[in-house]
Amino acid sequence: MNKSVQEKICEISKKLLTYGLNHGATGNVSVRIDDDFYITPSGIATEFIDPKDIVKCSLLIDEVEVHRMTKRPSSEWHFHQKIYQTRADINAIVHTHSPYASAISVLRKNIPAFHYMIALFGGPEVRCSAYKIFGSYELSEEIIKTLGTFKACLIANHGAVVVSDDLDNAFCLAQELEHLAHQYVELLKIGSVTTLSDDEMRQVLLKFKSYGPTSKDQD
């Protein structure tokens, strides 16, 4: 039997805990269906989230409406809304406070093309946003600017956001991003990183495009 979108969001939220990509009540997950998005709630620790807790929001929802709701969406609903409004190609968003991606976000560094798998996120690097306070509209503007057409960005002194056309793929991308962030932190400790050239990354991006890859089928 097919899972409901609420069940699927719960499943992925808990999987993020299991894989150490989130903890406690950190991070959030959403899925867009038509003119609405379904998002994890505010103020419930992920291990206790139930499908009935997932909040359905219109893509046009505003602060006034959110304040009226008895069951409120994640405090980061602004950037989920902004991404869906701006990116027609995106139907799922995973936000993490995963340890290594968050550590790099504190350095406010982009993750460069030190490994060809960086191209999985759609460009030659994974960029880091400027700092804005969590849950703000200003943060959503900063994220959309930093994300551009890519599938991930770091959020300064905060964590990471990963976007995709479907939720399973967004989860895999979040996992891959944390894996690459871990490697990059180790390289920073050594102090020397050799990056691929723009031309080499262009070739990888082209190859990924011609394969129509997902994060699940890379060598």
Ligand SMILES: [Zn+2]
């Ligand atoms: Zn957060």
